[in-house]
Amino acid sequence: NPDFSIVEQRLMPLDAAREAVGVFRANRIDCWVFAGNAWLILNPAGSHVVHETRTVQTPPTIVPAFTDEHLAAAGKIVGPNDDYDLIARLAAQLQEALGGRANVARSQPYYCDVVAPGIDKGRLVTLLAQRLQVPAQEIMVLGDMENDLEMFRVAGFAVAMGNAADAVKRAAQAVTLSNDEDGFATAIERHVFGD
Incomplete structure (x- = not known):
């Protein structure tokens, strides 16, 4: 909250x-x-x-x-x-x-x-989608580690950071710049605002 x-x-x-x-x-x-x-x-x-x-x-x-x-x-x-x-x-x-x-x-x-057992980022995205009444397919997630793969499977659009592990990049629909290059902001501008 x-x-x-x-x-x-x-x-x-x-x-x-x-x-x-x-x-x-x-x-x-x-x-x-x-x-x-x-x-x-x-x-x-x-x-x-x-x-x-x-x-x-x-x-x-x-x-x-x-x-x-x-x-x-x-x-x-x-x-x-x-x-x-x-x-x-x-x-x-x-x-x-x-x-x-x-x-x-x-x-x-x-x-x-x-x-705890059964807890991962995919479960979090599912819970947030339910709580906020937003379809998971309308959620964009960003990640750089293999613990992000579960949320990639649940969300509608997955973006890997430029510094992500190769397995994470392969699982994503898009790859942005690295954390150090403001990749998060770049992904929001490109994929949310369409800049």
């Missing part, structure tokens, strides 16, 4: 949240827990904390440990790390280990996201 109140949320099972945090910690990754409107971290000097703070324009809440209360309220757990191969391996390992108890995806080459 405009006031940032939560419209709907799906939480991970507590055992899946515990296991995800355990895997990240075992691999020396300072993970984050998103619970309600709170972004919880253990290490303010951890990987990508400064970058994410600028991106979301909200400071994290530093906690001494992730408690069961935190994990029971977790909508998302993120493992950030600049070792892209490690993040890819952990994403596959976590998806296999967690099975149907969670959905695992890489939202950036350096982020491994763990969310």
